[in-house]
Amino acid sequence: MKNNVPQKSVPQKVNKRIGVIERYFDILPVSSKTPVITLSEGSTPLIKADNLKKILGVNFNLYLKYEGLNPTGSFKDRGMTVAVSKAAELGAKAVICASTGNTSASASAYAVRAGIKSIVVIPEGAIALGKLSQALIHGAEVVAVKGNFDRCLEIVIEICENYDVELVNSINPNRIEGQKTAAYEIAEALGDTPGYQFMPVGNAGNITAYWKGYKELNEKRNLKLPVMMGFQAAGSAPIVEGKIVKDPRTIATAIKIGNPASWKQAESARDESDGVIDKVTDEEILSAWQNLADREGVFVEPASAASFAGLKKYLKEGNFDPDFRGNVVCILTGHGLKDPDRAIDTVSRPPVVEDSVDKVVETAGIK
Numbered sequence: 001m002k003n004n005v006p007q008k009s010v011p012q013k014v015n016k017r018i019g020v021i022e023r024y025f026d027i028l029p030v031s032s033k034t035p036v037i038t039l040s041e042g043s044t045p046l047i048k049a050d051n052l053k054k055i056l057g058v059n060f061n062l063y064l065k066y067e068g069l070n071p072t073g074s075f076k077d078r079g080m081t082v083a084v085s086k087a088a089e090l091g092a093k094a095v096i097c098a099s100t101g102n103t104s105a106s107a108s109a110y111a112v113r114a115g116i117k118s119i120v121v122i123p124e125g126a127i128a129l130g131k132l133s134q135a136l137i138h139g140a141e142v143v144a145v146k147g148n149f150d151r152c153l154e155i156v157i158e159i160c161e162n163y164d165v166e167l168v169n170s171i172n173p174n175r176i177e178g179q180k181t182a183a184y185e186i187a188e189a190l191g192d193t194p195g196y197q198f199m200p201v202g203n204a205g206n207i208t209a210y211w212k213g214y215k216e217l218n219e220k221r222n223l224k225l226p227v228m229m230g231f232q233a234a235g236s237a238p239i240v241e242g243k244i245v246k247d248p249r250t251i252a253t254a255i256k257i258g259n260p261a262s263w264k265q266a267e268s269a270r271d272e273s274d275g276v277i278d279k280v281t282d283e284e285i286l287s288a289w290q291n292l293a294d295r296e297g298v299f300v301e302p303a304s305a306a307s308f309a310g311l312k313k314y315l316k317e318g319n320f321d322p323d324f325r326g327n328v329v330c331i332l333t334g335h336g337l338k339d340p341d342r343a344i345d346t347v348s349r350p351p352v353v354e355d356s357v358d359k360v361v362e363t364a365g366i367k
């Protein structure tokens with residue numbers, strides 16, 4: 001323990017936290033003419049998960065890439081800073097997206113900074129409360145459609161073909177470019193690429209982005225390619241089933257997608273990396289989500305826990321070597337406060353007692 005205790009307090013210079021465009025300028029489609037629209041996104045922690053490692057009884061190093069600590073609470077910010085900066089460079093007056101929530105939260109925040117209008121098309125009644133409040137407080141024009149996410153995406157694509165608005169969904173290649181920076185950060189933190197990466201898959205832009213990042217690192221720095229382990233929710237697993245899911249169902253709203261826009265690219269990432277795209281049930285997702293919160297102190301939104309749920313499932317079914325020698329990273333895509341209703345529905349309500357010391361001591365089990 002002694003070595004961990006600072007011997008004396010040293011005044012620290014506060015480091016300026018720079019966003020991904022400044023940090024990764026050379027590998028992004030930007031130039032000195034690009035206005036940098038940033039909220040200092042990226043540089044999220046790679047957290048060592050030794051408690052979970054012990055519970056799982058594994059020997060590999062387990063890390064959590066906590067993307068919920070981006071400015072609007074999800075990894076979408078990495079892509080949005082590039083997409084909105086490029087839109088601003090082109091003189092766009094408005095950006096538009098279809099969203100299960102986090103894209104809209106991110107797009108609306110970055111649009112405000114750029115002085116651009118944002119339009120958000122969401123599936124009615126299928127957005128977690130935290131995310132909807134973000135888009136609204138940032139002043140987005142929010143339209144709820146009586147249809148699912150896939151339908152919303154079709155609608156915004158058609159609008160972009162006919163009107164002067166910029167699409168900022170992940171089919172915009174600038175989103176993918178920005179999001180690939182997370183692969184660079186992981187490689188920098190580990191001093192190497194991981195052996196395996198577990199992650200949720202919804203519209204599949206993020207797995208596409210990570211794979212692009214890792215392939216660049218392989219080409220430029222000769223780092224090995226990780227095995228990509230993507231997980232969809234069981235009621236919403238079109239890539240696993242090999243067909244569009246008309247009525248996707250899952251409590252993990254961020255991956256409730258029946259026809260992923262980057263389907264082909266996700267399959268390429270899977271096949272080129274010798275990985276898998278598989279599914280986890282809502283029960284498995286919620287159990288993993290709870291483990292992350294009450295064993296490791298990391299609160300994520302349910303969709304994010306699909307990564308750790310996938311790792312648990314593969315270990316349990318004997319499809320993953322607990323003695324693997326190397327680093328395993330689970331991507332945690334979004335913050336738990338995005339979906340407070342889910343947490344409140346899951347836990348039991350706290351007891352209410354009289355305003356006395358004795359009652360609190362007794363009820364809290366203080367001895």
Ligand SMILES: *Cc1c(COP(=O)(O)O)cnc(C)c1O
Pocket residue numbers: 074075076102103170200201202203204205206207254255301303304333334335
């Ligand atoms: C967007 C999102 C996903 C899914 O990412 P895709 O790029 O659509 O596969 C997963 N989790 C969270 C929290 C998200 O916001």
